[in-house]
Amino acid sequence: MPKFMIKKIIRLGTLLGIKESYLLTRNAYGLAVHPFKTLNTLARGKDRSQELLLLFLPAGVLTAGAGFIWVGRRLLATSEAWGWGAKGVAGLFLVFSLALSVYLLFWWARVWLKR
Numbered sequence: 001m002p003k004f005m006i007k008k009i010i011r012l013g014t015l016l017g018i019k020e021s022y023l024l025t026r027n028a029y030g031l032a033v034h035p036f037k038t039l040n041t042l043a044r045g046k047d048r049s050q051e052l053l054l055l056f057l058p059a060g061v062l063t064a065g066a067g068f069i070w071v072g073r074r075l076l077a078t079s080e081a082w083g084w085g086a087k088g089v090a091g092l093f094l095v096f097s098l099a100l101s102v103y104l105l106f107w108w109a110r111v112w113l114k115r
Contacts, residue, residue: 020049020050020053024054027042028057031104031107035103035107039107042054043111054104061096062093062097065090065093065094065096066093068089068093069093072089
């Protein structure tokens with residue numbers, strides 16, 4: 001593959017990543033401030049990529065929590081047994097992820113029932 005094509009692909013990928021990151025941040029903030037309006041706008045706009053990103057947000061939180069625990073355990077070089085700190089942090093991430101899932105499902109249901 002020619003060098004100019006690789007540069008073009010990298011540049012387009014970077015621009016697309018910046019755009020999607022901005023939209024995800026804006027929509028996540030909108031979910032906290034006015035969830036019905038945000039989800040209704042996404043449903044009307046047919047922006048499936050943002051809908052999928054927001055629906056998989058709880059899974060991302062859970063994955064980030066697992067990664068956080070994994071890195072913490074590797075840096076501390078603890079034993080194989082999980083201590084109360086690791087169990088507590090895992091529980092917090094699990095509860096937060098489940099609460100976020102319920103919150104998103106509630107507002108999606110409100111948007112779909114309103115249509």
